[in-house]
Amino acid sequence: RYRVKVAALCHRALAWALRTLRGRVCVRSTHAFVFSKCTHGKVDSVLETFDLYADTHPSFSIGPQIGEALDEVVRRVRPSRVLELGMHCGYSSVRLLRLLPPAGRLITVELDPLIADLGEEIILVAGFKHSQFQVLTSSSAEAIPTLRSFLEPDRGTSEGFNLVLMDHDPSLYLPDLLALEREELLSPSGCSVLLIYRNQRPEDLTEILGHIRAKPDCYCITSELQFMMEIFYQKESTRVDR
Ligand SMILES: C[S@@+](CC[C@H](N)C(=O)[O-])C[C@H]1O[C@@H](n2cnc3c(N)ncnc32)[C@H](O)[C@@H]1O
Numbered sequence: 001r002y003r004v005k006v007a008a009l010c011h012r013a014l015a016w017a018l019r020t021l022r023g024r025v026c027v028r029s030t031h032a033f034v035f036s037k038c039t040h041g042k043v044d045s046v047l048e049t050f051d052l053y054a055d056t057h058p059s060f061s062i063g064p065q066i067g068e069a070l071d072e073v074v075r076r077v078r079p080s081r082v083l084e085l086g087m088h089c090g091y092s093s094v095r096l097l098r099l100l101p102p103a104g105r106l107i108t109v110e111l112d113p114l115i116a117d118l119g120e121e122i123i124l125v126a127g128f129k130h131s132q133f134q135v136l137t138s139s140s141a142e143a144i145p146t147l148r149s150f151l152e153p154d155r156g157t158s159e160g161f162n163l164v165l166m167d168h169d170p171s172l173y174l175p176d177l178l179a180l181e182r183e184e185l186l187s188p189s190g191c192s193v194l195l196i197y198r199n200q201r202p203e204d205l206t207e208i209l210g211h212i213r214a215k216p217d218c219y220c221i222t223s224e225l226q227f228m229m230e231i232f233y234q235k236e237s238t239r240v241d242r
Pocket of ligand 1: 060087088091138172
């Protein structure tokens with residue numbers, strides 16, 4: 001057992017040294033690795049290949065630890081309309097899509113056009129179809145006012161999103177939440193909003209927490225983990241005690 005522990009420690013130290021030496025996140029390298037090494041059409045293989053890459057290279061993907069916490073929320077909320085802000089190379093998008101019901105849809109927003117193209121290709125490689133997701137290449141601030149028109153195709157519901165994942169820029173979490181409220185894009189019958197922070201909780205979250213606490217009639221904090229906060233939005237008129 002001692003040898004196994006030492007070997008695991010050495011592996012972690014080597015992985016850390018490689019990640020540090022390799023320096024900055026490179027989206028082309030992430031994409032090329034996942035594209036060439038995963039089994040196309042197999043979601044689990046795509047996610048495992050991302051994790052393998054992140055073992056020895058710097059990566060922006062949420063990774064398996066945050067990923068499992070995200071899975072737990074998706075399984076509990078069972079959302080049919082999901083918004084992701086900050087797609088990057090598609091890891092969290094693939095993770096979300098694989099747990100959506102057959103009629104579920106993901107809209108994912110990515111600022112950088114090259115990253116958006118590479119991320120979209122990975123989602124397709126994982127086996128998802130354009131009827132299940134849409135990539136919007138723009139800033140969150142520009143995308144949010146246009147989102148209603150992307151939801152309208154599921155006619156019959158004027159409901160907004162039931163799950164929003166923010167993993168783009170923590171300084172924009174509050175302005176984007178306010179914009180989503182203003183545009184009535186959060187489902188009045190309930191929407192979980194997930195805020196990702198990888199290291200320490202950023203200062204920027206103090207403001208969003210102030211906003212949430214100032215509106216106890218429609219917001220509550222469902223869970224607060226080391227790297228992710230879940231807040232729940234519900235319009236008072238549709239509120240049922242949970
Ligand atoms: C941390 S990465 C997202 C990682 C991704 N969720 C995953 O797990 O694979 C953040 C991404 O957000 C994008 N981004 C930054 N600011 C943005 C904005 N205002 N609107 C849309 N995307 C943004 C960046 O280009 C980057 O690709």
